[in-house]
Amino acid sequence: MSRRPTAAILVTGSEILLGRTQDRNSGMLARSLDVHGIRLERIVAVDDREEHLRAALSDLLAGGYDLIVTSGGLGPTHDDRTVAIIAGVTGLELTLDEDALAEITAIVTGYAAQRNVPVQQLLPGARKQAMKPVGSHVISPAGTAPGLIIPGTSTIVVLPGPPTELADVWQRALTHEVMAPLLGTQLERRVLRIWNTPESTVARVFEELGGDDHGTETSICATRLEVEVVIRFAPAARPAGTALADGLITNFGDAVYAEDDRPVEVYVVDELERRGLTIACAESCTAGLVAARLASVPGASNVLRGGIVAYANDVKVEHVGVPTSIIETYGAVSAEVALALANGARRRLNSDIGVGVTGVAGPGGGSAEKPVGLVHLAVVGPHSTSQVLERRFPGDREAVRINSALAGLHLVRLLLQDVRLSADV
Amino acid sequence: MSRRPTAAILVTGSEILLGRTQDRNSGMLARSLDVHGIRLERIVAVDDREEHLRAALSDLLAGGYDLIVTSGGLGPTHDDRTVAIIAGVTGLELTLDEDALAEITAIVTGYAAQRNVPVQQLLPGARKQAMKPVGSHVISPAGTAPGLIIPGTSTIVVLPGPPTELADVWQRALTHEVMAPLLGTQLERRVLRIWNTPESTVARVFEELGGDDHGTETSICATRLEVEVVIRFAPAARPAGTALADGLITNFGDAVYAEDDRPVEVYVVDELERRGLTIACAESCTAGLVAARLASVPGASNVLRGGIVAYANDVKVEHVGVPTSIIETYGAVSAEVALALANGARRRLNSDIGVGVTGVAGPGGGSAEKPVGLVHLAVVGPHSTSQVLERRFPGDREAVRINSALAGLHLVRLLLQDVRLSADV
Numbered sequence: 001m002s003r004r005p006t007a008a009i010l011v012t013g014s015e016i017l018l019g020r021t022q023d024r025n026s027g028m029l030a031r032s033l034d035v036h037g038i039r040l041e042r043i044v045a046v047d048d049r050e051e052h053l054r055a056a057l058s059d060l061l062a063g064g065y066d067l068i069v070t071s072g073g074l075g076p077t078h079d080d081r082t083v084a085i086i087a088g089v090t091g092l093e094l095t096l097d098e099d100a101l102a103e104i105t106a107i108v109t110g111y112a113a114q115r116n117v118p119v120q121q122l123l124p125g126a127r128k129q130a131m132k133p134v135g136s137h138v139i140s141p142a143g144t145a146p147g148l149i150i151p152g153t154s155t156i157v158v159l160p161g162p163p164t165e166l167a168d169v170w171q172r173a174l175t176h177e178v179m180a181p182l183l184g185t186q187l188e189r190r191v192l193r194i195w196n197t198p199e200s201t202v203a204r205v206f207e208e209l210g211g212d213d214h215g216t217e218t219s220i221c222a223t224r225l226e227v228e229v230v231i232r233f234a235p236a237a238r239p240a241g242t243a244l245a246d247g248l249i250t251n252f253g254d255a256v257y258a259e260d261d262r263p264v265e266v267y268v269v270d271e272l273e274r275r276g277l278t279i280a281c282a283e284s285c286t287a288g289l290v291a292a293r294l295a296s297v298p299g300a301s302n303v304l305r306g307g308i309v310a311y312a313n314d315v316k317v318e319h320v321g322v323p324t325s326i327i328e329t330y331g332a333v334s335a336e337v338a339l340a341l342a343n344g345a346r347r348r349l350n351s352d353i354g355v356g357v358t359g360v361a362g363p364g365g366g367s368a369e370k371p372v373g374l375v376h377l378a379v380v381g382p383h384s385t386s387q388v389l390e391r392r393f394p395g396d397r398e399a400v401r402i403n404s405a406l407a408g409l410h411l412v413r414l415l416l417q418d419v420r421l422s423a424d425v
Numbered sequence: 426m427s428r429r430p431t432a433a434i435l436v437t438g439s440e441i442l443l444g445r446t447q448d449r450n451s452g453m454l455a456r457s458l459d460v461h462g463i464r465l466e467r468i469v470a471v472d473d474r475e476e477h478l479r480a481a482l483s484d485l486l487a488g489g490y491d492l493i494v495t496s497g498g499l500g501p502t503h504d505d506r507t508v509a510i511i512a513g514v515t516g517l518e519l520t521l522d523e524d525a526l527a528e529i530t531a532i533v534t535g536y537a538a539q540r541n542v543p544v545q546q547l548l549p550g551a552r553k554q555a556m557k558p559v560g561s562h563v564i565s566p567a568g569t570a571p572g573l574i575i576p577g578t579s580t581i582v583v584l585p586g587p588p589t590e591l592a593d594v595w596q597r598a599l600t601h602e603v604m605a606p607l608l609g610t611q612l613e614r615r616v617l618r619i620w621n622t623p624e625s626t627v628a629r630v631f632e633e634l635g636g637d638d639h640g641t642e643t644s645i646c647a648t649r650l651e652v653e654v655v656i657r658f659a660p661a662a663r664p665a666g667t668a669l670a671d672g673l674i675t676n677f678g679d680a681v682y683a684e685d686d687r688p689v690e691v692y693v694v695d696e697l698e699r700r701g702l703t704i705a706c707a708e709s710c711t712a713g714l715v716a717a718r719l720a721s722v723p724g725a726s727n728v729l730r731g732g733i734v735a736y737a738n739d740v741k742v743e744h745v746g747v748p749t750s751i752i753e754t755y756g757a758v759s760a761e762v763a764l765a766l767a768n769g770a771r772r773r774l775n776s777d778i779g780v781g782v783t784g785v786a787g788p789g790g791g792s793a794e795k796p797v798g799l800v801h802l803a804v805v806g807p808h809s810t811s812q813v814l815e816r817r818f819p820g821d822r823e824a825v826r827i828n829s830a831l832a833g834l835h836l837v838r839l840l841l842q843d844v845r846l847s848a849d850v
Contacts, residue, residue, distance in 0.1 A: 017465045019455030020646040020653060022447070026470075030444030040442045041477055045451075045468040052466055059484045164820075221445040228445060281713075281734070287720030288706075288713020291734040295712030298788055298822055306740035309706070309716040309732035311725075315774060319731070319744070349740060363723050395589075397723055 072161030074145035076125025092133035101130035142168035214240035280349035281307035282341035289405035320344035338376035497586030499570035501550025517558035526555035567593035639665035705774035706732035707766035710784040714830035745769035763801035
């Protein structure tokens with residue numbers, strides 16, 4: 001396998017250096033570069049000062065990357081100076097791109113009309129945004145800021161900072177002919193997502209299967225309640241990649257729940273819709289997180305009936321129908337209450353599937369018998385099918401609640417997989 | 426004002442470079458550095474390869490920062506090599522720290538007993554983790570990995586990668602005497618959070634008030650539905666800082682909703698608890714997000730009764746008591762339905778305050794009259810107090826839903842502020 005192209009990302013934004021906003025662009029770009037077979041080796045974030053941007057860019061040019069992608073600093077005002085600094089550092093003259101000027105002028109003329117401001121105010125900014133280093137290629141803007149591809153020993157791709165604009169311009173840049181040599185080594189990928197299995201176990205099985213000894217390149221990454229395995233390989237190593245993936249699937253069986261990047265809620269909503277089933281939730285400690293994650297999927301309204309956030313015990317009794325005696329006998333955080341919540345959600349909201357969650361999210365409210373992090377979950381479906389789970393989640397209140405919601409979604413998935421096996425639904 | 430100390434952060438982690446996990450450490454460190462008057466100038470992330478880590482560290486040492494903070498690569502195995510690489514790049518010998526060895530050995534002995542593995546398996550790792558460059562100071566571990574402070578032209582603080590361990594060890598490092606000279610210039614801060622006001626308006630008023638001409642250093646940062654202003658100043662510039670903050674408060678009045686870093690849900694839960702009021706929600710497009718954000722605050726169980734996720738129209742009717750005629754006359758996404766949801770939540774769940782949200786989250790379901798992003802919100806309280814809001818949020822489904830939930834929380838805050846003005850509650 002020939003050497004893979006290398007890349008670095010340069011992000012600008014004072015708010016990131018102050019810790020006030022999180023850089024969302026580099027993660028998106030990182031995933032896209034990986035898909036296109038480019039090895040991302042460094043991400044650098046600097047504030048908006050000219051000397052900092054210049055120093056970081058010089059370091060990256062000295063690093064010999066095949067590709068440098070920059071994010072931000074393309075606005076119409078004088079303190080957006082990414083293009084001028086790149087021109088300075090690379091020694092390229094700035095020149096006006098007439099086509100870009102026409103395109104941006106048309107866009108800002110529309111803005112001016114909408115907002116009822118004189119277009120003359122916006123034209124100097126448009127002219128500034130249409131300047132490019134000699135020999136570079138303009139990528140049409142998603143907002144007003146066009147992107148640029150600057151060929152050289154390191155190809156520099158210049159992108160606007162707003163995440164949706166960046167994503168659009170980046171997709172267009174990828175299709176530009178000058179990018180083709182960088183993308184020639186695209187690798188095939190197998191993605192396996194394994195639920196409820198320790199990362200160390202996955203890593204051990206991976207090594208027993210021979211690891212990356214036969215030309216594959218694999219990452220094993222643990223996130224909440226799941227381990228994600230991405231196996232990358234050139235066509236010549238396809239047998240090795242396939243053997244690895246199949247070996248993991250054989251080993252982990254039903255714990256391998258997806259072979260793509262879909263979050264579990266997308267899987268669940270798609271599967272419910274495909275089968276014409278509906279769902280409702282009754283949530284205590286998660287307080288709406290399961291319903292909200294289901295509703296995050298476009299088209300959820302076809303399957304999600306709704307839910308009850310049963311935080312107070314009398315809401316569990318009155319609005320979900322949990323018998324007071326069960327709460328008194330077993331406590332609000334118990335398998336029995338989780339099951340009663342699931343059954344109540346299903347019955348009261350007239351859905352095919354019901355989800356119940358109850359737990360001790362902390363930091364207060366724990367006891368020796370029912371410690372912080374203890375969560376009971378239940379999912380009930382047609383024909384008396386059900387799934388129950390008791391877990392003790394580590395971490396803080398947020399971690400316990402997010403992991404509980406995720407576990408609830410996985411229980412629905414497990415129920416759907418079981419239901420699939422029976423012939424009569 | 427003397428020159429502020431400068432800093433850079435070096436994060437290691439292949440998963441970050443692959444875009445599979447997000448770096449959460451640098452944001453936390455960035456905020457802490459800012460609070461301690463240190464100017465963070467660069468954040469660098471590299472994968473776990475030795476040559477990449479070495480090159481990035483060399484670049485940062487050449488950058489002349491007063492402080493370099495590293496995150497990750499301190500584990501017990503051979504592929505955790507941050508300390509060895511720092512020793513190599515700085516030319517310092519590695520030496521065993523006997524005290525650290527004793528501390529780590531005690532920790533892993535405890536682990537071994539808990540997990541029933543022979544402690545001998547863990548001792549080589551403990552010894553590896555107790556190695557330090559000559560002249561450096563060990564910071565006690567939160568897990569098994571101690572931190573290090575390595576004095577020099579650039580002071581290097583070496584921290585473990587897991588976010589909770591990193592936060593703990595960083596807090597301890599800050600109190601070490603060798604850090605004192607770096608922290609001597611701590612600045613005072615005024616934080617103002619301004620709701621529902623364009624960033625450009627805040628920036629204009631800030632400039633009209635004289636901006637940073639008198640020794641202050643201000644950042645203005647727009648996030649969801651709010652603009653956050655942080656004014657930093659040395660004691661000598663306190664009058665200027667105070668004048669700026671007071672000027673902004675005078676200008677923006679009730680839109681300035683907080684003078685600290687508390688999220689709005691913390692403000693709301695604290696205020697409800699202080700006044701002994703309870704709350705319930707009936708949510709359509711947000712599908713539980715408002716309730717879940719309230720429940721994210723420790724102690725929410727004292728004020729949150731619960732909620733109803735009224736996704737399907739018949740759930741709105743049957744479980745919240747929204748009259749069918751209102752849905753038929755005005756449509757499910759209407760001010761009237763939002764108000765009926767809020768009143769229904771309050772009445773059905775027997776709370777003091779009710780929240781209602783209904784909207785078109787998209788991408789489907791929009792029309793010319795009711796486009797994607799249109800959201801109606803209502804909050805009702807004691808004595809017929811109420812707040813209503815109609816907004817059209819830009820962005821995708823996720824943005825519309827998150828902003829809607831946030832707007833709902835702000836409406837509760839506004840209601841509480843109004844209620845506070847009347848004498849009889």
